[in-house]
Amino acid sequence: MFKTIDDLDTEQQLLVRLDLNAPVEDDVVQDNRRFARHAETLRELLADGHAVAVLAHQGRPGRDTFVSLEQHAAILADHLDRDVDFVADTFGEDALAAIDDLEGGEALVLENARMCDEELPEEAPEVKADTEFVRTLAPEFDAYVNDAYSAAHRSHASLVGFPRVMDAYAGRVMEQEYTANSSIQEREFDGTVTMALGGTKAEDLIPVIESVDGVDQFCLGGIVGELFLRAAGHDVGYDVEGTDFFDDQWDDQRETIERILEEYEDSLYLATDLAYEGADDERAEVDVEGLEKETSYLDVGSDTAETYADLVRESEAVFVKGALGVFEDERFADGTVTVLEAIAETDCFSVVGGGDTSRAIGMYGLDEDDFGHVSIAGGAYVRALTGEPLVAVEALEAAAE
Numbered sequence: 001m002f003k004t005i006d007d008l009d010t011e012q013q014l015l016v017r018l019d020l021n022a023p024v025e026d027d028v029v030q031d032n033r034r035f036a037r038h039a040e041t042l043r044e045l046l047a048d049g050h051a052v053a054v055l056a057h058q059g060r061p062g063r064d065t066f067v068s069l070e071q072h073a074a075i076l077a078d079h080l081d082r083d084v085d086f087v088a089d090t091f092g093e094d095a096l097a098a099i100d101d102l103e104g105g106e107a108l109v110l111e112n113a114r115m116c117d118e119e120l121p122e123e124a125p126e127v128k129a130d131t132e133f134v135r136t137l138a139p140e141f142d143a144y145v146n147d148a149y150s151a152a153h154r155s156h157a158s159l160v161g162f163p164r165v166m167d168a169y170a171g172r173v174m175e176q177e178y179t180a181n182s183s184i185q186e187r188e189f190d191g192t193v194t195m196a197l198g199g200t201k202a203e204d205l206i207p208v209i210e211s212v213d214g215v216d217q218f219c220l221g222g223i224v225g226e227l228f229l230r231a232a233g234h235d236v237g238y239d240v241e242g243t244d245f246f247d248d249q250w251d252d253q254r255e256t257i258e259r260i261l262e263e264y265e266d267s268l269y270l271a272t273d274l275a276y277e278g279a280d281d282e283r284a285e286v287d288v289e290g291l292e293k294e295t296s297y298l299d300v301g302s303d304t305a306e307t308y309a310d311l312v313r314e315s316e317a318v319f320v321k322g323a324l325g326v327f328e329d330e331r332f333a334d335g336t337v338t339v340l341e342a343i344a345e346t347d348c349f350s351v352v353g354g355g356d357t358s359r360a361i362g363m364y365g366l367d368e369d370d371f372g373h374v375s376i377a378g379g380a381y382v383r384a385l386t387g388e389p390l391v392a393v394e395a396l397e398a399a400a401e
């Protein structure tokens with residue numbers, strides 16, 4: 001087991017890894033549940049007199065969401081109702097000077113860790129520990145705290161490198177999510193177990209279908225659902241209008257998708273209709289037989305949503321990862337919200353995961369208490385459901401030995 005912040009001495013100089021990865025709309029970073037949850041950890045650390053430098057990432061290089069963390073510092077400051085400084089540097093001279101100036105009870109956000117070349121390539125923890133990034137920052141601090149459960153499946157320098165060379169502790173979010181997201185197989189449900197998979201990160205979800213034990217049926221939507229429809233012979237799942245969701249993931253995952261489609265025929269539910277932006281910008285729907293390659297489909301259709309909701313109502317347990325449509329736009333929220341409402345109405349065991357997806361609960365007036373657990377993690381959460389270890393958790397455990 002790892003050590004937690006309960007094991008920390010007070011008034012330390014701390015390097016704290018958070019996951020503030022958030023949606024970005026027109027260059028504006030959107031508050032999501034991650035800020036509120038991590039603010040709780042920070043509040044506790046600051047109250048104990050620690051000086052806190054926050055390390056986090058946003059987006060991936062080359063994507064529109066790959067932006068500075070300056071706005072994140074301001075959002076955190078709002079949640080904490082106190083100043084949070086920002087320095088546009090991660091481990092260079094400016095960052096070191098700002099860290100040096102930090103006093104007990106103060107918080108500082110360092111620049112997007114993914115702007116450092118050594119952060120990203122997935123490599124073994126010992127390789128990451130030997131990067132200039134880790135070797136420069138580590139000596140500036142008394143200890144490292146990892147609260148970024150939702151990024152714990154990535155073997156990146158900020159997640160697995162520091163715990164090899166420093167005293168390392170789990171933050172509150174790490175601790176709570178780790179406890180709540182245990183593998184489905186260990187839980188042993190009596191009735192039907194359903195998993196609704198959607199969102200954009202097909203590469204994270206597709207392996208889950210094959211590796212998870214104990215799930216009876218999968219309801220697919222979002223980008224992942226469209227890729228399966230493409231494999232089933234429908235004219236959908238192609239990049240149009242400058243999107244980059246489909247073609248690369250199709251090239252990488254095609255064989256697996258085709259194999260899963262055949263082997264899991266009886267437990268996979270694909271959409272029978274999809275929604276798109278029709279004339280006058282209204283929501284329009286079409287049966288999958290009528291799909292056209294050139295159209296962007298933005299939600300599952302209402303027949304599909306009802307079918308999925310019925311499957312949920314008959315289930316003993318439901319796990320959700322990823323939205324079934326672009327729920328941020330009310331016109332395309334129907335699939336996601338219908339399924340979430342069905343979960344909330346029944347007393348099935350449920351977990352809803354995904355940094356973006358979990359936002360839908362608050363946005364559409366659903367009550368968090370009607371869900372078993374709402375996870376702010378996406379990829380890490382689905383891996384945990386399959387019983388797969390998370391590298392950054394393993395790194396914390398190794399540091400405790």
Ligand SMILES: Nc1ncnc2c1ncn2[C@@H]1O[C@H](COP(=O)(O)OP(=O)(O)OP(=O)(O)O)[C@@H](O)[C@H]1O
Pocket residue numbers: 150198199200201221222223297298299321322323324325326327328353354355356357358376377378379
């Ligand atoms: N058909 C679609 N076209 C484009 N975007 C879609 C579609 N369906 C769902 N989405 C988007 O998927 C996003 C949610 O999925 P995403 O894969 O980002 O992650 P998540 O479940 O929040 O988890 P993570 O924490 O791994 O990011 C939503 O913001 C939604 O707008």
Ligand SMILES: O=C(O)[C@H](O)COP(=O)(O)O
Pocket residue numbers: 019021059060150151154355377378379380
């Ligand atoms: O949002 C997430 O799921 C985590 O921050 C990990 O982001 P990534 O999928 O870009 O590595």
